[in-house]
Amino acid sequence: xxxxxxxxxxxxxxxxxxxxxxxxxxxxxxxxxxxxxxxxxxxxxxxxxxxxxxxxxxxxxxxxxxxxxxxxxxxxxxxxxxxxxxxxxxxxxxxxxxxxxxxxxxxxxxxxxxxxxxxxxxxxxxxxxxxxxxxxxxxxxxxxxxxxxxxxxxxxxxxxxxxxxxxxxxxxxxxxxx
Amino acid sequence: xxxxxxxxxxxxxxxxxxxxxxxxxxxxxxxxxxxxxxxxxxxxxxxxxxxxxxxxxxxxxxxxxxxxxxxxxxxxxxxxxxxxxxxxxxxxxxxxxxxxxxxxxxxxxxxxxxxxxxxxxxxxxxxxxxxxxxxxxxxxxxxxxxxxxxxxxxxxxxxxxxxxxxxxxxxxxxxxxxxxxxxxxxxxxxxxxxxxxxxxxxxxxxxxxxxxxxxxxxxxxxxxxxxxxxxxxxxxxxxxxxxxxxxxxxxxxxxxxxxxxxxxxxxxxxxxxxxxxxxxxxxxxxxxxxxxxxxxxxxxxxxxxxxxxxxxxxx
Numbered sequence: 378x379x380x381x382x383x384x385x386x387x388x389x390x391x392x393x394x395x396x397x398x399x400x401x402x403x404x405x406x407x408x409x410x411x412x413x414x415x416x417x418x419x420x421x422x423x424x425x426x427x428x429x430x431x432x433x434x435x436x437x438x439x440x441x442x443x444x445x446x447x448x449x450x451x452x453x454x455x456x457x458x459x460x461x462x463x464x465x466x467x468x469x470x471x472x473x474x475x476x477x478x479x480x481x482x483x484x485x486x487x488x489x490x491x492x493x494x495x496x497x498x499x500x501x502x503x504x505x506x507x508x509x510x511x512x513x514x515x516x517x518x519x520x521x522x523x524x525x526x527x528x529x530x531x532x533x534x535x536x537x538x539x540x541x542x543x544x545x546x547x548x549x550x551x552x553x554x555x
Numbered sequence: 556x557x558x559x560x561x562x563x564x565x566x567x568x569x570x571x572x573x574x575x576x577x578x579x580x581x582x583x584x585x586x587x588x589x590x591x592x593x594x595x596x597x598x599x600x601x602x603x604x605x606x607x608x609x610x611x612x613x614x615x616x617x618x619x620x621x622x623x624x625x626x627x628x629x630x631x632x633x634x635x636x637x638x639x640x641x642x643x644x645x646x647x648x649x650x651x652x653x654x655x656x657x658x659x660x661x662x663x664x665x666x667x668x669x670x671x672x673x674x675x676x677x678x679x680x681x682x683x684x685x686x687x688x689x690x691x692x693x694x695x696x697x698x699x700x701x702x703x704x705x706x707x708x709x710x711x712x713x714x715x716x717x718x719x720x721x722x723x724x725x726x727x728x729x730x731x732x733x734x735x736x737x738x739x740x741x742x743x744x745x746x747x748x749x750x751x752x753x754x755x756x757x758x759x760x761x762x763x764x765x766x767x768x769x770x771x772x773x774x775x776x777x778x779x780x781x782x783x784x785x786x787x788x789x790x791x792x793x794x795x796x797x798x799x800x801x802x803x804x805x806x807x808x809x810x811x812x813x814x815x816x817x818x819x820x821x822x823x824x825x826x827x828x829x830x831x832x833x834x835x836x837x838x839x840x841x842x843x844x845x846x847x848x849x850x851x852x853x854x855x856x857x858x859x860x861x862x863x864x865x866x867x868x869x870x
Contacts, residue, residue: 448600462588
């Protein structure tokens with residue numbers, strides 16, 4: 378795959394995540410009842426950074442959790458190799474809370490569908506919001522993001538590669554071509 | 556038809572002997588993810604929705620059958636329990652006929668417990684489109700028990716590599732010990748077996764284990780002590796003078812444990828004969844992880860079912 382374009386570098390990614398954190402607090406009018414939940418795998422570091430930004434801004438910690446959606450995917454039978462199932466870790470009950478789901482890229486919407494199903498098995502949140510670093514279009518389900526780092530129109534043959542220091546040693550977002 | 560979508564596991568789980576260390580690690584890692592499912596308010600995930608699993612138990616079992624059934628239900632599979640007693644088997648139907656009749660109902664997986672070694676393998680060969688999971692075949696293998704034992708050791712001690720495990724009791728009639736020896740030696744643990752000479756099969760050293768004939772030698776230095784059940788039903792008659800003498804020689808008591816490592820853990824695959832191979836004070840004492848084994852059994856069986864059943868390739 379060839380790199381077609383560098384969408385975000387480290388500095389711009391950090392600014393995007395900071396702005397996403399501010400938008401979450403604004404939309405929620407504070408951080409009461411807020412829980413940030415990262416979707417494995419790259420939603421986790423992005424969610425952690427948002428939670429850290431919010432905690433710093435508001436001067437008190439905001440709970441952070443991790444959601445593994447492997448068992449809820451609709452393509453379990455067709456993907457290979459299968460991802461290894463890892464635990465879901467939620468810091469507290471989500472009943473009547475405002476849960477902000479965080480993922481790296483919003484594409485078909487199927488991951489978010491699975492995440493909503495997974496989340497509902499843990500309780501009944503008051504509100505679920507979706508925050509993504511990149512929205513690349515091509516939705517296959519009626520799903521939208523509430524908070525978006527960067528919107529970018531893409532072709533179906535392009536791949537968005539999100540690299541994060543925590544998982545890939547570096548911060549950047551690339552558009553690749555198959 | 557299935558292809559090797561899961562990349563590591565084959566169609567069936569017949570024993571530990573044919574697994575690679577990578578496959579064992581995949582199952583144990585996956586089980587860690589599943590353990591959390593049993594602690595949720597809604598203890599169910601949709602991974603095997605719409606799949607039919609038949610539990611074909613041709614030999615008495617409580618723990619294993621219940622554990623498999625819970626695992627299947629937590630994965631949203633449909634389950635059907637078929638026991639030998641009260642079924643067509645009592646009317647003289649052969650295992651193959653029973654299985655082929657069940658297959659005509661399109662199950663995705665069959666979990667089988669049978670008194671004959673190789674029963675699971677025979678089904679696996681005859682039924683190319685059904686995943687077979689061996690839940691114990693005679694004195695041959697009981698792979699999910701070994702996997703849950705390994706999971707428990709790994710959870711408690713953080714690793715399997717280099718761990719000293721002593722298996723004590725009826726080595727000769729035990730499928731649990733065979734599967735455990737295969738697994739632990741593959742993962743570079745050091746295995747010692749101990750028991751009366753009449754219950755230790757000749758040549759077991761060839762499986763890569765050390766043999767001792769005294770309980771003290773087995774206890775000393777061990778990180779894990781695994782007690783085996785004296786299988787009265789498999790022996791016909793006792794291979795030692797009396798149960799009382801067995802208890803005095805090989806029964807694990809708090810007094811005998813005084814020479815053990817301070818942080819030793821005691822395991823038992825169940826069901827226990829209290830007062831025969833293990834004293835109640837040990838079974839219920841601080842060393843015991845016996846009930847953790849039961850809890851972990853569900854997670855490990857979920858992982859196996861998921862890795863075999865979730866891997867349906869649609870061509």
